[in-house]
Amino acid sequence: MENSSPLNTCHARFHKLYIIIHWFHAVIHCTAITFLVYYRVSFLFQDPQTRATPVVPWLLVFASELLLSFMWLLGQAYRWRPVSRTVFLENLPEDDKLPAIDVFICTVDPNKEPTVGVMNTVLSAMALDYPAEKTHVYLSDDGGASITLVGMREACRFGRWWLPFCRKYGIKTRCPQAYFSDANDEDKHRWSSKEFIAEREIIKEKYEKFQEVIQRSPEKDFLEEPSTSNSRDHPAVIEVINESCSETMGEDQVQMPLLVYVSREKSHSHPHHFKAGALNALLRVSGLISNSPYILVLDCDMYCNGPSSARQAMCFHLDPKISPSLASVFFPQKFHNISDNDIYDSEIRQIFTLNWYGSDGLRGPIWSGTNCYIKRESLYGDSLQEGSELEELKKAFGPSNELIKSLKISGIISGGESSSTFLQETKFLASSTYEDHTTWGKEARSLRNMRNEQRIWMIKSVTSHLYGSLDAITKRLGLRKASFLLTNKVADNEQLCLGFTPYAFFLQQGLSQPNGRVVDNK
Ligand SMILES: O=c1ccn([C@@H]2O[C@H](COP(=O)(O)OP(=O)(O)O[C@H]3O[C@H](CO)[C@@H](O)[C@H](O)[C@H]3O)[C@@H](O)[C@H]2O)c(=O)[nH]1
Ligand SMILES: [Mn+2]
Numbered sequence: 001m002e003n004s005s006p007l008n009t010c011h012a013r014f015h016k017l018y019i020i021i022h023w024f025h026a027v028i029h030c031t032a033i034t035f036l037v038y039y040r041v042s043f044l045f046q047d048p049q050t051r052a053t054p055v056v057p058w059l060l061v062f063a064s065e066l067l068l069s070f071m072w073l074l075g076q077a078y079r080w081r082p083v084s085r086t087v088f089l090e091n092l093p094e095d096d097k098l099p100a101i102d103v104f105i106c107t108v109d110p111n112k113e114p115t116v117g118v119m120n121t122v123l124s125a126m127a128l129d130y131p132a133e134k135t136h137v138y139l140s141d142d143g144g145a146s147i148t149l150v151g152m153r154e155a156c157r158f159g160r161w162w163l164p165f166c167r168k169y170g171i172k173t174r175c176p177q178a179y180f181s182d183a184n185d186e187d188k189h190r191w192s193s194k195e196f197i198a199e200r201e202i203i204k205e206k207y208e209k210f211q212e213v214i215q216r217s218p219e220k221d222f223l224e225e226p227s228t229s230n231s232r233d234h235p236a237v238i239e240v241i242n243e244s245c246s247e248t249m250g251e252d253q254v255q256m257p258l259l260v261y262v263s264r265e266k267s268h269s270h271p272h273h274f275k276a277g278a279l280n281a282l283l284r285v286s287g288l289i290s291n292s293p294y295i296l297v298l299d300c301d302m303y304c305n306g307p308s309s310a311r312q313a314m315c316f317h318l319d320p321k322i323s324p325s326l327a328s329v330f331f332p333q334k335f336h337n338i339s340d341n342d343i344y345d346s347e348i349r350q351i352f353t354l355n356w357y358g359s360d361g362l363r364g365p366i367w368s369g370t371n372c373y374i375k376r377e378s379l380y381g382d383s384l385q386e387g388s389e390l391e392e393l394k395k396a397f398g399p400s401n402e403l404i405k406s407l408k409i410s411g412i413i414s415g416g417e418s419s420s421t422f423l424q425e426t427k428f429l430a431s432s433t434y435e436d437h438t439t440w441g442k443e444a445r446s447l448r449n450m451r452n453e454q455r456i457w458m459i460k461s462v463t464s465h466l467y468g469s470l471d472a473i474t475k476r477l478g479l480r481k482a483s484f485l486l487t488n489k490v491a492d493n494e495q496l497c498l499g500f501t502p503y504a505f506f507l508q509q510g511l512s513q514p515n516g517r518v519v520d521n522k
Pocket of ligand 2: 299301
């Protein structure tokens with residue numbers, strides 16, 4: 001019976017009438033463009049003596065009109081076949097048959113990305129509505145800062161209160177910061193029993209204490225050899241947090257996801273490839289520790305706002321019809337505190353409520369770098385083929401035998417136990433030189449990739465500074481209030497010097513099976 005119950009359905013996003021009106025509009029638009037082109041071109045054949053307008057401005061305007069028309073034309077692809085997808089969580093297999101997931105969260109600088117915020121991301125992932133023993137949360141700390149490790153231990157402690165509370169009352173907002181903020185209306189009035197109110201107060205107090213402990217921690221300390229370490233030059237540190245945390249907590253029954261802290265090695269002599277480098281290190285390290293077949297990628301400045309997202313993603317990954325050609329399930333992003341005058345409900349509407357549905361109906365959206373459940377196998381690309389020789393595999397994935405074994409065997413370490421040998425091997429996998437002489441490394445470092453990444457970052461940086469300056473000038477002239485703030489990223493000196501953006505290798509591999517699907521989690 002179960003096989004006949006669908007896990008998801010896909011249907012046209014808009015009513016046929018809407019599509020017909022759209023195409024009618026598009027035909028009128030095309031006709032107008034044709035007349036415009038005719039008008040502009042015929043001007044060029046007029047007698048130069050009788051022309052009322054000089055040629056150069058005419059050509060400039062014509063060029064911009066052609067460019068805009070071309071952009072409009074390309075945009076029509078998104079309206080060709082937009083689709084919506086619906087999931088049926090009730091048709092998923094029992095919890096014990098669900099596949100495991102690894103959650104990758106990246107952070108780099110505790111000054112720009114405050115640790116309490118990062119830990120809120122970690123807690124929201126730990127509290128996902130998914131079997132705890134099948135959830136493994138990895139935090140990559142590129143800054144190697146001791147405050148982040150302290151934060152992880154505290155998050156583990158607070159999680160023992162937060163997770164049962166969320167589970168017991170079915171809290172929707174699983175990020176404590178958002179849950180306790182005044183802006184959160186969703187969960188506010190769902191419960192009014194005395195028991196709930198009392199429990200909520202206890203959890204709130206615990207959360208405030210958790211924040212305090214982190215905020216008291218010195219920010220500038222580095223994990224190892226503080227005198228020689230800094231955020232760009234430090235050894236690998238990997239810690240399975242549950243182990244250190246349970247020593248101090250004693251016996252308790254709360255089922256917790258595995259929580260792992262990973263600070264990969266960074267050295268001045270090796271390019272570290274920003275977020276891409278961090279994700280690659282996590283991919284290898286997690287391959288040894290939990291090796292889950294699916295991976296959720298999150299940035300540290302976001303949180304999971306829908307606890308059922310993992311189950312929703314599984315409705316696609318476990319669908320035998322879709323799954324063989326499916327690499328990723330993406331979720332749309334929403335933003336907070338953009339501006340008081342935001343009229344778009346904090347969404348990038350053009351992309352997430354139009355373009356992605358359109359590209360889903362064609363061949364899937366581009367990899368947006370975050371917020372997606374990826375199939376681990378798809379990241380290994382063509383290098384992972386049945387019957388590959390050991391030497392070939394080593395060429396692709398590097399010299400670690402354990403990593404090679406992990407490509408085939410799942411769950412090498414289970415239930416949060418770790419052996420010291422494994423931890424030693426994970427440090428080797430997180431070393432800055434691991435990718436040297438591997439196809440993995442070569443693809444990440446190809447000159448073309450670097451140049452492309454550099455170019456995109458330059459464009460972002462230059463346009464941001466340009467808009468920032470224009471905003472400041474118009475403010476000076478008293479024409480408007482300045483509201484354009486440069487983000488950390490474009491103002492980052494390290495990127496300015498090296499000129500790379502974070503996702504070189506990962507993107508390329510992720511696109512080796514570019515069949516992602518968009519799912520709306522609203
Ligand atoms: O050396 C680095 C630099 C950045 N990060 C992390 O990468 C993430 C994204 O960086 P951020 O500066 O927040 O970039 P955004 O522009 O906000 O992010 C968007 O754009 C990035 C590509 O430019 C994508 O990788 C992101 O997923 C996407 O959300 C953050 O969690 C960072 O902590 C690292 O782990 N190591
Ligand atoms: Mn960001």
